[in-house]
Amino acid sequence: MALTGPSTAAPGQHCQPDRSPAGRLSTVLAALSVSPLLRLAALRYAVPSGTESRTGCDACGEPIGLTGPWPALAPVGRCGRCRARVGPPPGTVEVAALAAVVLLVLVGPAGGALPALAWWLGWTIPAVLVDLAVHRLPDRLTLPAAAGTWLLLGAAALAYAEPAPWLRAVAAGTGLALLFATSTLLLGRRGFGLGDAKLALSVGALLGWCGWSVVVLGLLLAFGLSALVSIGLLAARRARWSTHLPFGPFLLLGTVGALLLVT
Structure with missing residues (x-):
């Protein structure tokens, strides 16, 4: 792993x-x-x-x-x-x-990029709880999550003298954040929120550290879970097609699921 x-x-x-x-x-x-x-x-x-x-x-x-x-x-x-x-x-x-x-x-044991994962969870769990409550991901939680994750992954790369995983993590985090932000600019409320884009900075970095295939897996899990929940809510008549679901929880679950599957 x-x-x-x-x-x-x-x-x-x-x-x-x-x-x-x-x-x-x-x-x-x-x-x-x-x-x-x-x-x-x-x-x-x-x-x-x-x-x-x-x-x-x-x-x-x-x-x-x-x-x-x-x-x-x-x-x-x-x-x-x-x-x-x-x-x-x-x-x-x-x-x-x-x-x-x-x-x-x-x-796994403490070491490598595990501190980055611990840091990310410490900030992302309350951010997701906020997202569930009021449909927003506050900067005071998502930005420290991203900054700490990038720095701790960089420290892990220096410790093992392997810059490639960190460069891939930076590229994945930046690319995923830009993708989400672009959807906000183009689609407005029908796209992702800027809070999702800021959370994607750390999500993409964690997944990218493990490989590009893990980035794809994490996104597939996040979108798949979102689709399943949406279908369930529609079937139970607890949501309409216009209902906007917070995406932060699905990013968290998709990231965790992908990391567990490749462990």
């Missing part, structure tokens, strides 16, 4: 998750330790475009931050004062964080 760089381990050894009780416990603890940060980011930026970031409970105005009150950033997602629901639905952030940690365990 190109994401992990050279390794002397037996084939497939690093692709197996740690199934010991200690390994399972560490996975759960890692997910729980980062979930408050992810929940806070999703809560802050899940506001309409042009609106100031949320700093407290919409119902009573109680400030929300890492110093408290903790119920707002706990899995229950409730205000510590009035008990109104704030942020993403209960448990969703924690499940996403646990899935991200499991993904990192499945992909």
Whole structure:
């Protein structure tokens, strides 16, 4: 797997998750330790475009931050004062964080481009939760995701003295972002949003690091999942042909799916 760089381990050894009780416990603890940060980011930026970031409970105005009150950033997602629901639905952030940690365990050991994947997940998960809530991908989440991913992939290329994967990652990220941005300019609301184009900077880089065929695979998975969900919503009469679905979640799932399939 190109994401992990050279390794002397037996084939497939690093692709197996740690199934010991200690390994399972560490996975759960890692997910729980980062979930408050992810929940806070999703809560802050899940506001309409042009609106100031949320700093407290919409119902009573109680400030929300890492110093408290903790119920707002706990899995229950409730205000510590009035008990109104704030942020993403209960448990969703924690499940996403646990899935991200499991993904990192499945992909391989720390090293190579794995830090870039961890960085990307840390910013993209809350960005996708915001996209699901208000149909926007905020720059404060997508741009750091792209910048950190490119820098960490560059560091991995320097460490292994192999510039080709990083150059391919840069080309893939730039090309995919331009493709999405062009659709916005040509098709307006019928095309992708500029937020999708900015997320594509990091998506294309991660997939491009592994190879051009992985870029194609990731896009096929993203568009395929989007089509399946659209058909399902139309059949259930929960959407119309004019309904605009957020594409960020499908980019996340397509990227993760492609990386797992080539691991």
